[in-house]
Amino acid sequence: MLRSLFTAATGLTAQQLNLDVISHNLANVNTTGFKKGRAEFQDLLYQNIINPGAPSDDGTQYPTGIQIGLGVRPVAVAKFFTPGDLVNTGNDLDLAIDGDGFFQVTLPDGTIAYTRAGNFRIDKDGRIVTNDGYPIEPGITVPADALKITVGADGTVTVLQPGTVAPVQIGTIELARFINPGGLQAIGKNLFIETDASGTPVTGAPGTEGRGRIVQGFLEMSNVNIVEELANMIIAQRAFDINSKAVQASDEMLQTVAALKR
Amino acid sequence: MYKGIYITMTGMSMRQYEVDAVANNLANINTTGYKRQQFASRLYPLLSGRPVEPNSIYQDARVQTYFGTQYIDTSQGVLKQTQNPFDLAIQGDGFFAVRQSNKILYTRGGSFTRDRENYLVTQAGLRVLDENNNPIVIDGTKIEIAKDGSIFIDGNPAGRIKLVKLNNLRHIGQSLYEGTEAGEAHGQILQGWIESSNVNPMSEMVQMIQAIRNFDLTQRVTLNFDQLAQRAVSEIARI
Numbered sequence: 318m319l320r321s322l323f324t325a326a327t328g329l330t331a332q333q334l335n336l337d338v339i340s341h342n343l344a345n346v347n348t349t350g351f352k353k354g355r356a357e358f359q360d361l362l363y364q365n366i367i368n369p370g371a372p373s374d375d376g377t378q379y380p381t382g383i384q385i386g387l388g389v390r391p392v393a394v395a396k397f398f399t400p401g402d403l404v405n406t407g408n409d410l411d412l413a414i415d416g417d418g419f420f421q422v423t424l425p426d427g428t429i430a431y432t433r434a435g436n437f438r439i440d441k442d443g444r445i446v447t448n449d450g451y452p453i454e455p456g457i458t459v460p461a462d463a464l465k466i467t468v469g470a471d472g473t474v475t476v477l478q479p480g481t482v483a484p485v486q487i488g489t490i491e492l493a494r495f496i497n498p499g500g501l502q503a504i505g506k507n508l509f510i511e512t513d514a515s516g517t518p519v520t521g522a523p524g525t526e527g528r529g530r531i532v533q534g535f536l537e538m539s540n541v542n543i544v545e546e547l548a549n550m551i552i553a554q555r556a557f558d559i560n561s562k563a564v565q566a567s568d569e570m571l572q573t574v575a576a577l578k579r
Numbered sequence: 580m581y582k583g584i585y586i587t588m589t590g591m592s593m594r595q596y597e598v599d600a601v602a603n604n605l606a607n608i609n610t611t612g613y614k615r616q617q618f619a620s621r622l623y624p625l626l627s628g629r630p631v632e633p634n635s636i637y638q639d640a641r642v643q644t645y646f647g648t649q650y651i652d653t654s655q656g657v658l659k660q661t662q663n664p665f666d667l668a669i670q671g672d673g674f675f676a677v678r679q680s681n682k683i684l685y686t687r688g689g690s691f692t693r694d695r696e697n698y699l700v701t702q703a704g705l706r707v708l709d710e711n712n713n714p715i716v717i718d719g720t721k722i723e724i725a726k727d728g729s730i731f732i733d734g735n736p737a738g739r740i741k742l743v744k745l746n747n748l749r750h751i752g753q754s755l756y757e758g759t760e761a762g763e764a765h766g767q768i769l770q771g772w773i774e775s776s777n778v779n780p781m782s783e784m785v786q787m788i789q790a791i792r793n794f795d796l797t798q799r800v801t802l803n804f805d806q807l808a809q810r811a812v813s814e815i816a817r818i
Contacts, residue, residue, distance in 0.1 A: 324603050325602045327661065328602070331606065345676075355690075358611070358692055359703065360603070360607050369749050380650075380740070381650045383596065383648065386599075388603060393702040395692060399663060496696075497694055497695050500695065516694075536593050556605075558607050559780050559783070562767070563605050565788065570791060570794055573794055573795050576798065577798055577805075
């Protein structure tokens with residue numbers, strides 16, 4: 318029946334997805350280490366009513382022909398790993414990464430997940446863990462009598478114990494870096510896992526090979542920019558509105574056609 | 580029978596194409612680098628096959644038949660700043676070249692990314708080409724792209740992005756175009772920006788209203804022809 322009706326429907330679906338992505342960004346505006354997404358669209362297929370370059374009746378060529386596009390489709394929700402703002406918290410186990418790179422944590426099933434959220438805690442066994450209890454990789458255990466934990470920019474973790482003056486190193490935090498972090502799969506809880514698209518992680522000491530340095534006492538906020546998201550929201554909503562008008566218009570045309578035969 | 584009915588019918592179906600084109604523009608109002616389709620109808624001696632003689636008293640009515648054509652409006656879309664180093668927008672003319680299997684296709688949708696093998700790719704995974712039609716490899720942490728397309732990786736020059744002028748432009752979907760290359764384009768590449776579609780909601784709405792009203796009017800003319808036929812059959816000859 319009417320092509321425009323279905324074309325407009327693809328537009329409505331696309332803008333709905335756009336709003337979904339924007340809402341998710343806004344919902345996580347205060348989530349530590351959250352990275353914003355952006356819905357990307359492409360135009361769909363084209364139906365060639367008259368092929369461009371086809372011969373016309375006058376012996377000339379149609380320079381453009383008639384190509385009717387069939388709408389739009391989402392192609393990606395691209396993740397953007399631009400840095401978020403660093404906020405000073407003063408907490409010893411709040412760590413931020415100044416540069417590219419991810420903290421590595423071990424999931425209960427043994428796989429390694431990656432995160433930019435550096436709000437770590439100490440569990441009952443003294444291990445450094447995320448808020449969900451996932452231990453940092455390589456694992457670091459803090460002695461029970463530790464007075465103060467210091468994390469250096471290069472990832473070395475040292476503690477000061479009672480009765481001593483020299484800090485003792487208890488481990489080193491390693492960071493992982495990906496060629497295409499946009500290809501990482503978000504699995505919720507601020508965690509990402511490696512995929513075929515992201516490439517394999519290159520792990521190493523912070524501050525080397527483009528891996529960022531660690532900043533103790535700071536947290537990385539989300540990189541969501543509220544003003545930008547609200548502007549995008551308005552655009553998405555209006556685009557949705559206008560596509561619904563195209564549905565209305567198609568409906569009106571159908572009505573007109575139906576009135577042809579009384 | 581009544582040629583009027585067939586003439587109005589072509590008018591109505593052309594309006595339908597026009598609304599199709601407008602609907603496609605509206606559906607892609609948020610598509611990066613989309614170039615709108617402009618529909619134009621014209622008079623065409625489709626049925627008579629006879630050239631129009633200006634000022635002649637006897638003009639075949641069928642010469643009024645509509646026929647449509649359509650072109651791609653390549654005017655600049657709105658530029659939007661994103662600060663993402665792989666977002667590239669073209670200000671001015673030109674298209675990026677990408678490789679799809681063994682074909683070179685073109686796009687204005689510059690929201691690129693880097694794949695696991697360090698190639699610069701579109702969001703659909705097609706490799707972006709440099710001046711010599713080779714895929715662009717970006718191996719480094721600091722990527723700078725100058726306005727003329729020159730790439731600097733960690734401060735070292737690493738080729739130049741191809742920007743071409745195109746003739747015989749044709750939409751093939753997925754934000755890609757086919758065309759014949761017509762030399763280097765003079766547009767400038769802006770890093771950290773993307774080009775939105777060049778669809779203007781106001782003019783599309785106006786065009787849509789026009790198309791619908793025109794469709795309505797043509798339908799009424801068709802109805803009149805129908806009434807004429809009815810009268811001829813049932814009133815003139817009462818047997």
